Amino acid sequence: MKVVLxxxxxxxxxxxxxxAxxxxxxxxxxPEWVRTRLGDVAPAAxxxxxxxxxxNSAAVAPAPTLVAGGAAALAGWRTRNPIVTVTVGLATFVLVDLLAVAT
Known part of the structure; x- marks a missing residue:
């Protein structure tokens, strides 16, 4: 009960x-410097x-997660487009995960 409280x-x-x-x-x-930096809060979080x-997932299943994260980071760096970044990351994760299950 104490934990819930x-x-x-x-x-x-x-x-x-x-x-508040x-x-x-x-x-x-x-201040102006706060307003300009508020746009960076959501992407940073x-x-x-x-x-x-x-x-956390690297110890459990390193291949799909890390490969997809790397592919998404590369796509995001090259294109600067969040839709392309998420699409590449998700597609890579699914592909690597399917290949890992098939073998």
Whole structure:
């Protein structure tokens, strides 16, 4: 029961922080350097989640995940297009996974 209470309290606290930053602080009041860097937050968070997944899954099934991550990184670097990056990564993962199962 204590764990559930702690989880609920942490959830409420993080929700309150988000609401405070969104509802209370208008974007016009933020410094220009903060507003320009806010566009980098979502891609950085997404990249961090992917990096954690790649690191955790490397011990379990290194081939499909790491090969697909490398192919997606290469496609993203060359094209600078997120749709191409995700498509190449997903297609590579499925292909390598199917080849691994077939052998």
């Amino acid at each position: 702690v989880l609920l309290l942490v959830a409420v606290a993080t929700w309150m922080l988000r609401v 930053l969104i509802a209370v602080v208008p974007p016009e009041r933020l 997404f990249a961090a989640m992917i990096a954690v997944h790649l690191g």
